[in-house]
Amino acid sequence: MSNQQSALDHSARILAMLTWSALALFILMSYAQAGEKEIRESLQNKFPNIGPLEHIVKTPYSGLYEVIADGQLWYSDAKGEFLIEGNIIEAETRRNLSEERRRVLFAIDFDKLPLELAVIKVKGNGKRKLAQFTDPNCGFCKRLEKELSQISDVTIYSFLYPIFPGSDIMVRNVLCSKNPTKAWDNWMLNGVKPPEVVCDTPQTAQVKALGQKLRVNGTPNIIFGNGKQSPGYLPVAELEKNLSALKPE
Numbered sequence: 001m002s003n004q005q006s007a008l009d010h011s012a013r014i015l016a017m018l019t020w021s022a023l024a025l026f027i028l029m030s031y032a033q034a035g036e037k038e039i040r041e042s043l044q045n046k047f048p049n050i051g052p053l054e055h056i057v058k059t060p061y062s063g064l065y066e067v068i069a070d071g072q073l074w075y076s077d078a079k080g081e082f083l084i085e086g087n088i089i090e091a092e093t094r095r096n097l098s099e100e101r102r103r104v105l106f107a108i109d110f111d112k113l114p115l116e117l118a119v120i121k122v123k124g125n126g127k128r129k130l131a132q133f134t135d136p137n138c139g140f141c142k143r144l145e146k147e148l149s150q151i152s153d154v155t156i157y158s159f160l161y162p163i164f165p166g167s168d169i170m171v172r173n174v175l176c177s178k179n180p181t182k183a184w185d186n187w188m189l190n191g192v193k194p195p196e197v198v199c200d201t202p203q204t205a206q207v208k209a210l211g212q213k214l215r216v217n218g219t220p221n222i223i224f225g226n227g228k229q230s231p232g233y234l235p236v237a238e239l240e241k242n243l244s245a246l247k248p249e
């Protein structure tokens with residue numbers, strides 16, 4: 001066999017391999033698209049009020065698909081016959097995989113938050129940033145404030161988000177005080193109520209609207225400077241871990 005013929009045969013084999021590879025990729029993509037289409041059609045038929053299906057992606061576990069609808073993370077089988085609500089827990093490590101995914105999927109652009117509506121506290125150089133939706137009558141919010149008091153070199157933006165009974169009045173008194181940051185700390189850390197003061201606080205309605213837009217369903221709700229959300233209380237070690245992951249300015 002000539003060198004020319006050998007080269008031609010080698011080229012033909014490479015072309016055949018590339019053709020089969022492209023065909024295999026096409027088939028896999030077709031299956032993926034078919035799965036998403038089938039799930040979408042099935043869920044929309046079975047749950048007509050489910051709202052827009054913003055995200056349908058296959059997960060690496062148990063053939064389940066992630067589904068985002070109405071601002072919530074759900075799971076579906078490959079045919080859209082079942083819609084599952086809840087958390088996926090990795091048995092070996094006890095990791096809450098669903099919570100990890102929620103923090104990524106529902107990350108917020110921190111720089112677009114209306115930070116002027118918040119009560120602002122700068123500690124140390126203030127380079128690290130976090131925001132929190134917090135209520136003055138929320139027990140876990142008070143616990144979180146004690147953890148935050150142990151952290152330095154951070155700017156904390158507190159969106160006062162009254163959802164508990166009587167919290168609207170307390171928020172108004174804090175915002176109408178001469179030093180809202182000091183009044184907030186006195187109440188949350190020391191239990192000292194701010195004086196009764198009456199003034200207009202349009203930012204309260206704006207914060208409520210913001211919380212609804214961001215689907216904040218409870219307090220505390222933390223947003224770190226990288227946009228990562230963490231609903232609920234965190235101890236100081238976890239706060240430091242997340243703050244240390246932020247890129248320095």
